[in-house]
Amino acid sequence: MNGNNGHLERHSVDEAQLDVTIDAVARGMTAFEPSGALRARVLERIEQGRRHHSSPAVPRWAWAGAAAALVLAVATAVWVARPVPATDGAQTTVAERRSGAPSLAAAGAERPVAPSAVSPGTASPGGGLSATPQTRRPAAARGVQTAEADVVQDQHPVPALAEIEPLRFSAVEPHPLQIAAVEVTPLPAMLAIEIPSLGPGLNDIQSADPKKEK
Amino acid sequence: MEPVSTRGVSDPELVERARRGDDAAFGTLVDRHRTAVFRAALAALGTREDAEEVAQEAFVAAFRHLQDFREDASFKTWLLSIAWRKALTRRRTVRTFLRRFVQPPEDTEWQVPDAGRTQEQAVLDNELHGHIRREIARLAPKFRDALLLASAGEHSYNDIAGMLGIPVGTLKWRVNEARRQLRGRLAGMGYGQGLGARTGDRG
Numbered sequence: 001m002n003g004n005n006g007h008l009e010r011h012s013v014d015e016a017q018l019d020v021t022i023d024a025v026a027r028g029m030t031a032f033e034p035s036g037a038l039r040a041r042v043l044e045r046i047e048q049g050r051r052h053h054s055s056p057a058v059p060r061w062a063w064a065g066a067a068a069a070l071v072l073a074v075a076t077a078v079w080v081a082r083p084v085p086a087t088d089g090a091q092t093t094v095a096e097r098r099s100g101a102p103s104l105a106a107a108g109a110e111r112p113v114a115p116s117a118v119s120p121g122t123a124s125p126g127g128g129l130s131a132t133p134q135t136r137r138p139a140a141a142r143g144v145q146t147a148e149a150d151v152v153q154d155q156h157p158v159p160a161l162a163e164i165e166p167l168r169f170s171a172v173e174p175h176p177l178q179i180a181a182v183e184v185t186p187l188p189a190m191l192a193i194e195i196p197s198l199g200p201g202l203n204d205i206q207s208a209d210p211k212k213e214k
Numbered sequence: 215m216e217p218v219s220t221r222g223v224s225d226p227e228l229v230e231r232a233r234r235g236d237d238a239a240f241g242t243l244v245d246r247h248r249t250a251v252f253r254a255a256l257a258a259l260g261t262r263e264d265a266e267e268v269a270q271e272a273f274v275a276a277f278r279h280l281q282d283f284r285e286d287a288s289f290k291t292w293l294l295s296i297a298w299r300k301a302l303t304r305r306r307t308v309r310t311f312l313r314r315f316v317q318p319p320e321d322t323e324w325q326v327p328d329a330g331r332t333q334e335q336a337v338l339d340n341e342l343h344g345h346i347r348r349e350i351a352r353l354a355p356k357f358r359d360a361l362l363l364a365s366a367g368e369h370s371y372n373d374i375a376g377m378l379g380i381p382v383g384t385l386k387w388r389v390n391e392a393r394r395q396l397r398g399r400l401a402g403m404g405y406g407q408g409l410g411a412r413t414g415d416r417g
Contacts (some may be wrong), residue, residue, distance in 0.1 A: 015397060018397055018400065018405065019393055019397070021342065021343070021346065022346055022350075022361075022393055022396050022397075023365045023393075024365075025343050025346040025347055025350070026346075026350060026361050026362055026364075026365035026366075027365040027366060027367060028343075029256075029257075029347060029350065029362060029365075030253045030256045030257050030362055030365070030366045031253075031366075032252070032253070032256060032262055032265075033249060033252070034248050034249065034251075034252035034265070034266055034269055035266060038244065038248050038252070038266070038269060038270065038273075039241050039244045039245055039248070041270050042241075042244050042270055042273040042274060042277075043237060043240075043241055043244075045270060045274045046237070046240075046274055046277050046278075049274070049278070
């Protein structure tokens with residue numbers, strides 16, 4: 001018991017006193033002052049808001065129009081730069097169009113081959129990408145151009161690309177029909193048919209008068 | 215301290231001046247109500263950093279909406295309503311929600327006045343205060359808010375009721391209910407009347 005006296009003393013807080021203590025502790029939980037710079041910060045933020053909302057040199061609607069124009073310009077550039085599909089019998093390339101080289105015939109005329117298309121590193125650094133007569137190379141012989149070759153290619157006239165072997169197809173059309181001629185022979189002459197008479201006075205049946213016959 | 219030019223000028227007059235572009239008048243309003251706004255935000259958020267930020271936001275928002283202020287209510291009540299809404303918005307963020315679990319409420323520097331207390335009594339009182347703080351933090355938000363705002367001493371019951379959007383009677387009920395719940399929890403720890411029966415010492 002005696003040992004509990006201290007325990008009792010520690011907790012001998014009546015209800016009314018506890019309420020007071022609760023209120024005091026609750027008050028202490030918010031008993032702080034804001035920083036002294038609160039006013040300055042508030043006015044500074046107000047001023048920043050004024051500068052932000054002040055009329056800009058360029059109105060906002062102009063920015064939207066400029067953005068739309070930019071999008072349109074990019075779309076137009078993409079459309080213009082799109083690769084043109086090859087027409088019938090004309091194997092042209094961008095390089096040909098740039099260099100002005102004549103377009104390939106479908107039969108595969110000999111054309112100069114771009115050295116950069118042959119293999120990387122073979123292009124002469126002195127700008128010697130001049131067109132030289134080359135044998136035909138299959139399209140599969142084009143290698144990956146290096147960055148260097150691309151740069152050199154851009155600085156000098158680009159010769160035509162390797163000739164493309166025309167594809168040869170076997171004939172697919174069927175053989176023409178062979179219809180045997182039909183001979184029409186004339187009919188043979190028909191024999192006359194003799195009809196025997198049926199009796200005297202009865203040769204002309206139609207003219208016979210039934211009354212007269214009686 | 216307020217400048218002489220605005221000393222004694224009423225809030226409505228300062229509001230009118232601020233509407234006409236007098237920033238100094240609004241600055242005076244800030245000085246007058248900064249503590250009330252800050253403590254209201256602190257009651258909601260529990261940390262001084264968040265309360266400071268919310269207080270700034272509340273004043274800036276009030277300035278921007280000065281034209282919307284109708285003088286049917288006091289400027290202080292209107293301002294506290296703005297601050298409370300911003301505090302609740304911030305309290306709903308995940309970051310603030312988690313912080314309440316990770317970081318306990320600010321340990322108050324306020325101490326029970328050391329008026330004739332023994333050292334032992336001071337230790338016991340501090341222990342009790344710690345229990346009370348922790349139990350207040352565990353209260354449901356509506357009871358905790360009501361208790362902290364009512365106890366802060368900066369707001370009248372009308373101001374608090376307007377801030378919370380509840381009738382004054384409901385506010386008083388919440389405050390009493392908060393105290394009742396706290397007493398019950400503290401009794402479970404051995405505080406309050408009836409402890410003698412718990413410990414079995416009836417002598």
